[in-house]
Amino acid sequence: MTALGWVRAVVAYLDVAATTRVDPRVAEVVLHWMTEDFGNAGSRTHEYGARAKKAVQQARTFLAGTVGAKPEELIFTSGATESNNIALLGMAPYGEKSGRKHIITSAIEHKAVIEPLLHLKEAKGFEVDFLEPGPSGRVSKEAVLEKLRPDTLLVSLMHVNNETGVIQPVAELAEVLRKTPTFLHVDAAQGYGKVPQDLTAPIDLISISGHKVGAPKGVGALVTRRRGWDKAPLEPIMFGGGQERKLRPGTLPVPLIMGLYEAAKDFQENRSRWERDARRMREELLAALGRTRFQINGDVEHSVPHILNVTFDGLNAEALIVRIKDQVAVATGSACTSASYTPSHVLTAMGLPDDVATNGLRFSWFPSQVADFDPDELAATVAYMQPHAT
Structure with a gap:
C-alpha cells in the first residue's frame, strides 16, 4: 500500500x-532546493536569496543555450500553456496598434493555442486562419506562406504534434519569416529536447514544458528571441511584481526551475x-x-x-x-x-x-x-x- x-x-x-x-535524481535536486537552499531568488539582503538567484541564472543560461538563445531571452513560466498564453495574448496589443490583426495557425494545435486564438478572434476582432494538414498530419511550409499577408502579425505552429508525433516544418518557416515583419511562435511542449536542431532556428517565440522531459509539473519557459536589437513586442497579461522581465510576475519556483535544469541536462547528455x-x-x-x-x-x-x-x-x-x-x-x-x-x-x-x-x-x-x-x-x-x- x-x-x-x-x-x-x-x-x-x-x-x-x-x-x-520525474527521475529520482531530479527529485533529489528539487528536494534540496525545497529544504536546504530554500531562499527566495528575489531576496537581496542575505545569502539564502543570493544562492537561489545564482542557481536560477545558471539554469536560465543552460536552458536558453539548448535552443540557441541568450539567457536574457528566456523567462520561466508554469509550463507551455502559460507560455502560449503570454506569447499569443501578449502580442495582441501590438497587433491592434499596428493594424496587423491576422494570425495563421493550424487546426491540429493543442487547445492551449487554439483557445487563446479563438479568444482574440471573438473578443478582439482578429482574423485567424486554421490550416488543415491533410492525411499526413504535417502542415506544409508552402500552405503557410500562401496565407501570408501584409497584415499578418503572427504564425503559431507547434513543433511536434501531441497526438501523432508528426514534426512540423518550424525550422524551415523560421528562416523565411525572419526576413518578414511576421513573427513565429512555436509550441515546443512535445518537441523540446527531442528534435533540438529545429529549435535553434531563428524562431521568435518558443514555449517549453518541463514535465514532458522528466521535470516536475508546474514549470516551463518562454523564449522571446530578439531580432537584432529589437525585442518581441510583448505586453504582460498578468501583473503583480514583474519578476521575469515584467512579462511574468510571481515568486520564482526555484525548486521546480532547478528540476527542469537537471532534467534538461540529463536529456541532452543521453539523447x-x-x-x-x-x-x-x-x-x-x-x-x-x-x-x-x-x-x-x-x-x-x-x-x-x-x-x-x-x-x-x-x-x-x-x-x-x-x-x-x-x-x-x-x-x-x-x-x-x-x-x-x-x-x-x-x-x-x-x-x-x-x-x-x-x-x-x-x-x-x-x-x-x-x-x-x-x-x-x-x-x-x-x-x-x-x-x-x-
Whole structure:
C-alpha cells in the first residue's frame, strides 16, 4: 500500500506525451532546493536569496543555450500553456496598434493555442486562419506562406504534434519569416529536447514544458528571441511584481526551475541513446502489431521516434483501453481532452473518417520509463478482439 492507500500495479507506462516520471535524481535536486537552499531568488539582503538567484541564472543560461538563445531571452513560466498564453495574448496589443490583426495557425494545435486564438478572434476582432494538414498530419511550409499577408502579425505552429508525433516544418518557416515583419511562435511542449536542431532556428517565440522531459509539473519557459536589437513586442497579461522581465510576475519556483535544469541536462547528455532505444521500441511494437489490422495515423517519415498513433480496424478505442488496462497505460489523445469521447480534433483535421478519428490510440514512451511491456501480449489481445468485434 502507498501512503494514500493505493495498490501500485505493474502496468507498462506508454503515455509520456501526457506526462513523464520525474527521475529520482531530479527529485533529489528539487528536494534540496525545497529544504536546504530554500531562499527566495528575489531576496537581496542575505545569502539564502543570493544562492537561489545564482542557481536560477545558471539554469536560465543552460536552458536558453539548448535552443540557441541568450539567457536574457528566456523567462520561466508554469509550463507551455502559460507560455502560449503570454506569447499569443501578449502580442495582441501590438497587433491592434499596428493594424496587423491576422494570425495563421493550424487546426491540429493543442487547445492551449487554439483557445487563446479563438479568444482574440471573438473578443478582439482578429482574423485567424486554421490550416488543415491533410492525411499526413504535417502542415506544409508552402500552405503557410500562401496565407501570408501584409497584415499578418503572427504564425503559431507547434513543433511536434501531441497526438501523432508528426514534426512540423518550424525550422524551415523560421528562416523565411525572419526576413518578414511576421513573427513565429512555436509550441515546443512535445518537441523540446527531442528534435533540438529545429529549435535553434531563428524562431521568435518558443514555449517549453518541463514535465514532458522528466521535470516536475508546474514549470516551463518562454523564449522571446530578439531580432537584432529589437525585442518581441510583448505586453504582460498578468501583473503583480514583474519578476521575469515584467512579462511574468510571481515568486520564482526555484525548486521546480532547478528540476527542469537537471532534467534538461540529463536529456541532452543521453539523447542519442534515448533516440536509439525509442526507435528500437517502435520497431518492436510495430512488428508485434503486424499480426493485427491497423493503420498508422500520420506521416511516419516526419515523426519523433516515441509517439505512435494507430487505429485498429473494427475496434473501439475506449473498449480496447479497458481491456488492456492491466497491461499498458495508453491514451486516445491529449490528456487535456481525454474526458471527451468526441473524435480527435487532430485526426479530424487530417481528414480521417469519423470511425478512425474517434478510435485513434496514442502510444508514447521513454524506454527508461517502461517496465514489463510485452508488445506480443498486447498484439495478441488486439488480434483476439478483432474477429470478435461487433
